[in-house]
Amino acid sequence: xxxxxxxETIKRSLEPLVKNRTITGVDVYYGGIIKxxxxxxxxxxxxxxxxxxxxxxxxxxLFELSDDYTLVIHLRMTGQLIASKPGVSLAKHTHLxxxxxxxxELRFVDIRKFGLIYLIKKEERARIKGLYTLGPxxxxxxxxxxxxxxxxxxxxxxxxxxxLNQTRVAGIGNIYADEILFESGLHxxxxxxxxxxxxxxxxxxxxxxxxxxxxxxxxxxxRDYVDGKGEKGGFQERLKVYDRGNQPCARCGQxxxxxxxxxRGTVFCPRCQG
DNA sequence: AATTGTACCTGTCAGC
DNA sequence: TGCTGACAGGTACAAT
Numbered sequence: 001x002x003x004x005x006x007x008e009t010i011k012r013s014l015e016p017l018v019k020n021r022t023i024t025g026v027d028v029y030y031g032g033i034i035k036x037x038x039x040x041x042x043x044x045x046x047x048x049x050x051x052x053x054x055x056x057x058x059x060x061x062l063f064e065l066s067d068d069y070t071l072v073i074h075l076r077m078t079g080q081l082i083a084s085k086p087g088v089s090l091a092k093h094t095h096l097x098x099x100x101x102x103x104x105e106l107r108f109v110d111i112r113k114f115g116l117i118y119l120i121k122k123e124e125r126a127r128i129k130g131l132y133t134l135g136p137x138x139x140x141x142x143x144x145x146x147x148x149x150x151x152x153x154x155x156x157x158x159x160x161x162x163x164l165n166q167t168r169v170a171g172i173g174n175i176y177a178d179e180i181l182f183e184s185g186l187h188x189x190x191x192x193x194x195x196x197x198x199x200x201x202x203x204x205x206x207x208x209x210x211x212x213x214x215x216x217x218x219x220x221x222x223r224d225y226v227d228g229k230g231e232k233g234g235f236q237e238r239l240k241v242y243d244r245g246n247q248p249c250a251r252c253g254q255x256x257x258x259x260x261x262x263x264r265g266t267v268f269c270p271r272c273q274g
Numbered sequence: 275a276a277t278t279g280t281a282c283c284t285g286t287c288a289g290c
Numbered sequence: 291t292g293c294t295g296a297c298a299g300g301t302a303c304a305a306t
Binding site for chain 1 (some may be wrong): 276277278279282283284285286
């Protein structure tokens with residue numbers, strides 16, 4: 001489900017509903033989601049903690065808690081984190097319920113059970129490899145063209161795989177990767193090391209533009225994605241290539257081609273993305 | 275070090 | 291109406 005724009009939208013929608021509330025208890029219906037520590041310690045340590053801040057890094061949600069603890073949640077493909085009122089019947093595939101002070105609950109729902117949840121002390125962040133190896137945040141001010149040129153200089157292989165690699169740039173997934181490549185007019189299996197300076201700039205600008213639009217339109221509800229209030233996003237109506245195989249290209253009218261690149265379904269325009 | 279393949283799960287859809 | 295297989299927003303880990 002969620003790539004950077006979706007996770008950012010969840011973060012923003014949840015923040016006012018959970019910030020400064022105390023976790024009064026945790027109900028576990030499927031403990032396999034909890035990767036660290038064990039379920040008993042997880043629940044025991046969370047009880048009584050206050051949610052100080054809600055943050056995001058790449059596709060990870062970070063709940064900064066009292067006593068320097070961080071609750072780290074990755075939604076992977078089908079994970080949802082939804083604020084609910086107590087007593088409302090549990091949606092199917094609800095695996096975890098965080099009970100909060102002031103009559104609020106935060107529920108973790110995940111059809112495929114791929115989600116990952118950790119409770120760590122701040123200084124234990126290295127325990128989560130996918131988190132500490134993340135590349136730069138593409139929408140931050142620090143993500144400059146010069147920094148991106150440096151990143152590109154270190155990489156090799158196909159562009160689609162490059163964009164999906166979280167250690168290069170954080171937060172891009174399959175939907176936005178295809179949209180970014182279409183926007184920049186670059187072929188998904190074009191070699192990173194073959195890019196000219198001007199093409200690197202186009203790619204950089206497309207990354208900022210497409211992820212920015214994704215956030216602006218509150219994410220892509222292609223399938224399961226909803227924000228922290230259970231509301232759908234709007235960017236699915238603005239997709240130009242993702243899930244549009246065989247449909248005419250918005251730019252030139254030629255049929256878009258669906259193929260596989262980096263072992264992922266990939267749609268592109270063979271004419272515009274030569 | 276950096277790729278590639280496989281595993282983790284359930285649901286949906288196309289084709290028979 | 292089943293049934294089967296392919297595919298789905300993403301990593302983590304092992305093997306190369």
